[in-house]
Amino acid sequence: MTNHILNHLPYKSSFRFVDHIASLNEDGVKGEYTLKPDSFFYEDHFEDNPVTPGVIITEIMAQIGLVVLGMFLIMKEADHRFEANDSMFPLLTSTDVSFYKIVLPGQKVTVISKKEYFRFGKLKCYVEMMNSDNELVAKGMFAGIIKQIAVNK
């Protein structure tokens, strides 16, 4: 099940921020990501002094905390008959994040998400990110929906 979700995440290469799903159930998810030192954003943020941008921290929290859990919940609702659909996109609808520690290239972070609710297609979670010393990096409320978008190819 977790492999199935990882394989169907819509993000590719430079914008995929999930390496491993450690635990996953209807109430929450725990997952990990290691920041790649050659990631595109380190070159300019900041020159000769790479620090992970807050917007990337937020994205990692959203991909693990909302998208992985959201896909799991939708698959459950569909009784596991969920098939990859090119026109389904997860969209972030709100975030409210506080940051406590910086994350440097090569560091591994763990994201823990607890479901507040999943109703009418909207998933809202309380999400925390910890570093490898188990120190709090960031925390906040996240919400998102899965949107069907017609794609002209």
Next chain:
Amino acid sequence: MTREEILNELKKVIAPYTTNKEMLAGIDDNTDLIKDLKINSANLVDIIIDAEAKYDIEIDYDSADKMVNVGNCVDVINEKLKEK
């Protein structure tokens, strides 16, 4: 509860989700939650959940779908309160 009482209570439920306080003070049945009050469509779900807690009712998918303007919201809440 009368429709007017529900409407007054509903204003408090909506308040955290709109920045348009002037418009909120003067809402009527025809006020559209998204177009007039500029509420983020995903926050309609929060308004429904807050309304459920406030009135101790359950709003199902079909009823939620009808809650487009203030009048529809009052109708749905009124209907659910009668079912209790």
